[in-house]
Amino acid sequence: xxxxxxxxxxxxxxxxxxxxxxxxxxxxxxxxxxxxxxxxxxxxxxxxxxxxxxxxxxxxxxxxxxxxxxxxxxxxxxxxxxxxxxxxxxxxxxxxxxxxxxxxxxxxxxxxxxxxxxxxxxxxxxxxxxxxxxxxxxxxxxxxxxxxxxxxxxxxxxxxxxxxxxxxxxxxxxxxxxxxxxxxxxxxxxxxxxxxxxxxxxxxxxxxxxxxxxxxxxxxxxxxxxxxxxxxxxxxxxxxxxxxxxxxxxxxxxxxxxxxxxxxxxxxxxxxxxxxxxxxxxx
Amino acid sequence: xxxxxxxxxxxxxxxxxxxxxxxxxxxxxxxxxxxxxxxxxxxxxxxxxxxxxxxxxxxxxxxxxxxxxxxxxxxxxxxxxxxxxxxxxxxxxxxxxxxxxxxxxxxxxxxxxxxxxxxxxxxxxxxxxxxxxxxxxxxxxxxxxxxxxxxxxxxxxxxxxxxxxxxxxxxxxxxxxxxxxxxxxxxxxxxxxxxxxxxxxxxxxxxxxxxxxxxxxxxxxxxxxxxxxxxxxxxxxxxxxxxxxxxxxxxxxxxxxxxxxxxxxxxxxxxxxxxxxxxxxxxxxxxxxxxxxxxx
Numbered sequence: 001x002x003x004x005x006x007x008x009x010x011x012x013x014x015x016x017x018x019x020x021x022x023x024x025x026x027x028x029x030x031x032x033x034x035x036x037x038x039x040x041x042x043x044x045x046x047x048x049x050x051x052x053x054x055x056x057x058x059x060x061x062x063x064x065x066x067x068x069x070x071x072x073x074x075x076x077x078x079x080x081x082x083x084x085x086x087x088x089x090x091x092x093x094x095x096x097x098x099x100x101x102x103x104x105x106x107x108x109x110x111x112x113x114x115x116x117x118x119x120x121x122x123x124x125x126x127x128x129x130x131x132x133x134x135x136x137x138x139x140x141x142x143x144x145x146x147x148x149x150x151x152x153x154x155x156x157x158x159x160x161x162x163x164x165x166x167x168x169x170x171x172x173x174x175x176x177x178x179x180x181x182x183x184x185x186x187x188x189x190x191x192x193x194x195x196x197x198x199x200x201x202x203x204x205x206x207x208x209x210x211x212x213x214x215x216x217x218x219x220x221x222x223x224x225x226x227x228x229x230x231x232x233x234x235x236x237x238x239x240x241x242x243x244x245x246x247x248x249x250x251x252x253x254x255x256x257x258x259x260x261x262x263x264x265x266x267x268x269x270x271x272x273x274x275x276x277x278x279x280x281x282x283x
Numbered sequence: 284x285x286x287x288x289x290x291x292x293x294x295x296x297x298x299x300x301x302x303x304x305x306x307x308x309x310x311x312x313x314x315x316x317x318x319x320x321x322x323x324x325x326x327x328x329x330x331x332x333x334x335x336x337x338x339x340x341x342x343x344x345x346x347x348x349x350x351x352x353x354x355x356x357x358x359x360x361x362x363x364x365x366x367x368x369x370x371x372x373x374x375x376x377x378x379x380x381x382x383x384x385x386x387x388x389x390x391x392x393x394x395x396x397x398x399x400x401x402x403x404x405x406x407x408x409x410x411x412x413x414x415x416x417x418x419x420x421x422x423x424x425x426x427x428x429x430x431x432x433x434x435x436x437x438x439x440x441x442x443x444x445x446x447x448x449x450x451x452x453x454x455x456x457x458x459x460x461x462x463x464x465x466x467x468x469x470x471x472x473x474x475x476x477x478x479x480x481x482x483x484x485x486x487x488x489x490x491x492x493x494x495x496x497x498x499x500x501x502x503x504x505x506x507x508x509x510x511x512x513x514x515x516x517x518x519x520x521x522x523x524x525x526x527x528x529x530x531x532x533x534x535x536x537x538x539x540x541x542x543x544x545x546x547x548x549x550x551x552x553x554x555x556x557x558x559x560x561x562x563x564x565x566x567x568x569x570x571x572x573x574x575x576x577x578x579x
Contacts, residue, residue, distance in 0.1 A: 074453075075461035083457035089486070090447075091454040093478030103475075106522050107459035137482060223346060 003027035005051065005159055005190055009060035012046055014212075019116040021047040021214045023060070028192070033185050033206035035193045035222070037079075039236040043214040044194045048161045051192070052081040064159065070282075079108050082157035086164040088148030097139075097147050098132040115154075120151040125180065140175035147179070159190040159243045178203060202240035203258040210235050223259055234241075285410045290321040293337040294517065300420035302518040303408045309525045313532050318541040320389060320554055323396030330403045330455050332545040343403075348565045350402045354395040354537070355562040358555055361391030374548045375555075379429045383555065392554040414438040428506060436491075448452055451453050451479045501510055 007026035013019050020043045028034055036044045049055040050062045053074040062069040064080050085091060094100045101122060105115040123129055126146045128163065131139060136147050145168070153159065162181075166174045174197075181191050183205060201208060202224055208225045210218040212235040218225045226232065226239035238244070246258035246267065253271045258264050295303070310330070314323050334343045362374075368386025375383040418435040422428055455475045456462055462472060535543070 049453075052457055054456065073461060073463055074456035075459050075463075078457050078459045083454075085450070085454045085457065087450075087483075089483050090479055091458060093475050093482075095539045107461070151458065273548040 001027040004065055006063040007047075007050070007060070007143075008063070009051060010047070010057050010062060011059040012043075012050070013056060013058040019214055021211075024211075024216050026192050026209065026216070026219070030190060031185055031188045033181060033191045033193070033194055035201045035204070035206055035208050036211060037195070037201070037237055038211035042211045044211050045163065046196055046214075047179070047211060048083070048163070048192055051077075051159060051161055052083050053077040054083070058070070062179065076105070078157070079155060080103075080157050080244060081159040082152035082155055083161045084149050084163060084165065086167060088141075088144045091148055091151070092136045092144065095135055096133050097128060097136055100136055100147055101128075101154050102149050104151055105116055108155060118154045122154045125153070125183075126150045126176065141168055142170050145169060145173065146176065149177070153180075153184075157189075159192065160184060161192045161194070163194045164197075164201055165193060165195065168277050174200065198238060198240045199242075202243065205259055207278055209238065212236075221256060226259075227256075287342070287406075288413050289339050289410045291411065293411070295333060295337040295407060297410075298517050299512050299514045300408075300412045300416045300523060301333055301424065301512075301514065302521055302560050304420070305522060305526060307401075307404045307408050309529055314400050316532055316536045316541075317543065318389075318393055319543050320392035320396055320546065321493065321550060322543055323393055324554065327396050327400040327403060330407065331402060333407060334403065337407065337411055339407065342410055343406055346406055347402065350398060351558070351562050351565055354398055354558055355377075357398070358388070358391040358395045358558050362388040362395065362555060365390060368392050368571060383551075385485050385548065385551065388551040388555065392551060393446060395554070395558060413510070416510075416512055419510060419512055422506075422508075423512070429501075430468055432500075440488075443487070444480065447483055447487075448476070448480055451476055451483075453481075544553075565578060 005026075005028040007024055010021055010024040011019070011046070012025075013030050018142065024047060036047060038044045046055060047121050050057060050063065050069060053069045053072060053076075061146055064077060067077065067080065069077055092100060094103060094217055098119065101119045105118055110118070121228040123132065126149070128143075128147065128150060131143065136144055140257045141145065147163070149165070162177075165181075169177065178200065181193075184191050193201070193204075193206075204222075206222060208218070208220065208222045209216060210225065218228060218231050226243055232239065240259060242261055242264045243256070243258055246264060247256045250256050253274060254267050258267055313326055318325070332436065334340055362383040363381060365384070365387035367390055368384070370384050370386075371380045371386035374385045374388055374530070414435050418431040421431040421434065451463065454473075460472060460475055461468065464472070
């Protein structure tokens, strides 16, 4: 069976003949988490905006299941591809959180019972019970972001695009977003992140697609992609700090196959144990 | 691009904004002094060489089409339905009950050319004046700095709000809002589009006021400017020319009166058909471009 989300030879040229994407090919299957990385203006957002039809390909095709994104409206595609914008202020307009959560479901014409059920589910997921009656603009930015994300998840799209989900979030907010991503992955959703947060990418240990000047430079597991130093330099990317640390310590026996702080601690303990054993043997 | 300003180094670009403001006012004075379509037409046409010499032809032609739509409606609707003057004096009988009346057509033509000439002069001003220079000019005319800045920031905020509106539209579409629905639905959809736009705009303005305060906006005393404007020889020459024209026009008005030459049916028909022809050129150009876009 072919992948749920397929990008075939996608080229996008903005008015004024600005080439933003060039011959991108991509296949993303169910349950995959993909981080799209690249510097600002590299074409990341242009790429993901094709998934729910906000942009239409100049050349090539984007398939969402059996739907060609070229031929369907954004409203229709949005039921399958949820897009969480970076600035949640852009989508908030209703006087209470609950109404915000219901809005997308009402637009796709769900019945009252289903809407209620979905609202309850996302409320529980983001622990929004206490603020359901609050005006979203009275919330802090972390909560507002969560409401924005919850309102998209209530539509239950198969694919979820998160644009800079952790920017401006406090630690607890980032942790919750990480948990939600992991949970969505387990439920078989496709999660696509556009991000500069390398620590998040490392901790999710996900697939990484690197875009630079509108071209796909790399596509693979974060662990492998982050080892290609020449490519990272070309795309102006830095691997997670802990990975750089591990690489600096390889001469001490540390394995550079490290992506997260937990892995680094484990690695440190292993090396330390080896060291003690060695000392014991020599004495 | 922050406003309609088109960069250039022409004679008009080099004039002080204050000279150009006086120029626009003098054009307004000219066209309101007389009630004669021929005269108004001449004023409009005499502005066109300035448009060409300032290198503003393309942006001018792009913008003036909206004015032509208005002018087309004014001359046609007034000519047909305005009951002013002698309604028995008919210029063009279309059907038994529908005709272009002489006096109504004069009114329509005068109004149309007034709009075109004032519009052209204003466009010349806006397209050749950097917004900052306008603000400086106002400050030199003793307009309070805060008021001048308000006018300047309006120019800058409009395109920013435009971009924001586009993002909001996309964000709401991502929540399954069908923006291509029927008219009634679309009117309902204005709320999800405008509510966030207003809120974010107010937030932006509030933030901007704080940013300005942090950089000493409300400090008292004289302020200096990066772009200094001085009135020089060419401004005086231009202003003298305007003054001479104004003097001549006022004398003419006092001696001859509001109408310079007898207005014949031929003049009125030429005005009407001329405006129709220009509008249809714009219309066919628009059609051609839409068709080509669909094909591509």
